[in-house]
Amino acid sequence: MTQSLESLTTRLLELARAAGADAADALAVDGTSTSIDVRGGKLEHAERSEGIDVGLRVLIGQKQACVSSSDTRDEALRQVAERAIAMAKEAPDDAYAGLADPSMLATDLDTKRLEMFDPSEEPDPAALQRDAAEAEAAALGVTGVTQVQGASAGYSHRRIHIAASNGFSAGYQRSDRGISCVAISGTGTGMERDYDHDSRIFQSDLRSAIEIGRSAGARAVARMNPRRPKTGAYPVLFDERISDSLVGHLLMAINGAAISRGSSWLRNAMGEQVLPKGLSITENPHRKRASASRLFDAEGLPTRERALVDNGVLAGWVLDLANARKLGMESTANAVRGTGAPPSPSVSNIALTQGTQSFDDLLAEMGTGLLVTSMIGSTINPNTGDYSRGASGFWVENGEIAYPVNECTIAGNLRDMLMRITPANDARMHLSRVVPSLLVEGLTLAGE
Incomplete structure (x- = not known):
């Protein structure tokens, strides 16, 4: 990505005004996510996604329209603005649509103090696979568990920026780290299923994969008969x-x-x-x-x-x-x-x-x-x-x-x-x- 999220939202507002918007707000989100699934001690599925999305809302009088795109080239942003304006002109009046008065806007924008993002290094796929494998093995180690339907581990990181023509502009970032396990007890028509999972912002707060797997297994066994x-x-x-x-x-x-x-x-x-x-x-x-x-x-x-x-x-x-x-x-x-x-x-x-x-x-x-x-x-x-x-x-x-x-x-x-x-x-x-x-x-x- 060659542009910051703030510059993307600012550019969208400029293009919206140039296209004829009376007011507008823009949202830009980029992020990455990795998910690893393990079955039978082996990697079953690995998925990673990276991308950026932008959204523009324009207002013409009491008419509004929203358009989104994953293409952040300037020509694509221009098309987003033009399409939003065209849609708004055809939209019915909404007497309640509108941006906030500038006097109402937030001034405390230091989101770092909320600790919504773990600054530690992103876990690599091998570490996620180890977590998923440990959860599966722990569940299978519970007497009465016959199989594990799935054990997963994942990580995601997002950045968000919001800007509006009333003068508001701010952003923040979030992270998430999770482990889950679904265990099955019994066989045939007597099979029962239960699960455990944990999801935290900070890796250091996450429960261990072994604990999650054992809990899922014990819960599945308790549901038998x-x-x-x-x-x-x-x-x-x-x-x-x-x-x-x-x-x-x-x-x-x-x-x-x-x-x-x-x-x-x-x-x-x-x-x-x-x-x-x-x-x-x-x-x-x-x-x-x-x-x-x-x-x-x-x-x-x-x-x-x-x-x-x-x-x-x-x-x-x-x-x-x-x-x-x-x-x-x-x-x-x-x-x-x-x-x-x-x-x-x-x-x-x-x-x-x-x-x-x-x-x-x-x-x-x-x-x-x-x-x-x-x-x-x-x-x-x-x-x-x-x-x-x-x-x-x-x-x-x-x-x-x-x-x-x-x-x-x-x-x-x-x-x-x-x-x-x-x-x-x-x-x-x-x-x-x-x-x-x-x-x-x-x-x-x-x-x-």
């Missing part, structure tokens, strides 16, 4: 690995795009209790070494820590500029975007208040019920919050795990379910969604 659980109303404990899905449904329901469309089961719930008292959901986009951290959003607005749910009460929507204008509100600096589309709202790092009880304490408290460790399929009514998902895990009797279960369905209503949650204290603090295991009383199970 499952039964179908009893049909009825029982408490359900959502394991920490999948409990963030419940919070995720709430976050989708308070997304400004859903609220402005009127298609959310929480559309009229602002200021109402949506979680038990004492529980909050906080957003902190400034956490160090967290994958969703950011000092500014995709529209150049400064991010800040805030409560989405405060002491059980819904305290705010997740908004970008356009959806905020639709609702007569101000942006919460939650805009994200890719090179080919305008901004849309999304959360950064969130955390649910942890409880005082351990995972084992909640098992004991539930007495008889279902521990869910994996879920498949999803039937969620976005307007009513009616919830139905396929699940598997373990049946619990007298507060202890009795046997594995599968082929069951959990059903309820999210508004009611979230008001009956009890959190454990086992959340993994490095994740972008810090959510512990959650006990939910009185769900309907469809089993045998």
Whole structure:
């Protein structure tokens, strides 16, 4: 690459103005990624990608259009600008489209303090292959594991720069390092599968490949010889690995795009209790070494820590500029975007208040019920919050795990379910969604 990302975005803005844009913003992303898959102790698949993408959004009055390209030659950039202008002229008016006022823009742009990029040397493919092979071997070393479906290791590095005609210009970089393993126990129709993985920004924080492989193997063996659980109303404990899905449904329901469309089961719930008292959901986009951290959003607005749910009460929507204008509100600096589309709202790092009880304490408290460790399929009514998902895990009797279960369905209503949650204290603090295991009383199970 002969041009910097900053110079590319600056050039796109120049070309957009020359072509007739009243306002514009540009995004440039370049990066590399390497992925290694191992099977049977040998390299099964290796993939490396390198590339750069640019995106331009132009505004003519209240009309807007976006065009992206992976060709960064000046003539190609000129064509991007001209096509964007031509598209915008044919687009319908959007009364809510527009850039941020310059007075609103972020001034703290020193993203290095968030530690989103590991400056150490990129791991070579041989090192990634060793990690994947070690994870596979560790899983196969667990008694009862018959094969490993896949063991992988990977690395990625991205650089991003955003610039706009309102004067905003800033960039940052991210890195990611991961290991995963999927193990299988049993044979024939009795095979069961489970997994473990870890993904970190810094190599030094990554769990060992051996630990990940052993965990995947042990989990697969524990699922052998499952039964179908009893049909009825029982408490359900959502394991920490999948409990963030419940919070995720709430976050989708308070997304400004859903609220402005009127298609959310929480559309009229602002200021109402949506979680038990004492529980909050906080957003902190400034956490160090967290994958969703950011000092500014995709529209150049400064991010800040805030409560989405405060002491059980819904305290705010997740908004970008356009959806905020639709609702007569101000942006919460939650805009994200890719090179080919305008901004849309999304959360950064969130955390649910942890409880005082351990995972084992909640098992004991539930007495008889279902521990869910994996879920498949999803039937969620976005307007009513009616919830139905396929699940598997373990049946619990007298507060202890009795046997594995599968082929069951959990059903309820999210508004009611979230008001009956009890959190454990086992959340993994490095994740972008810090959510512990959650006990939910009185769900309907469809089993045998």
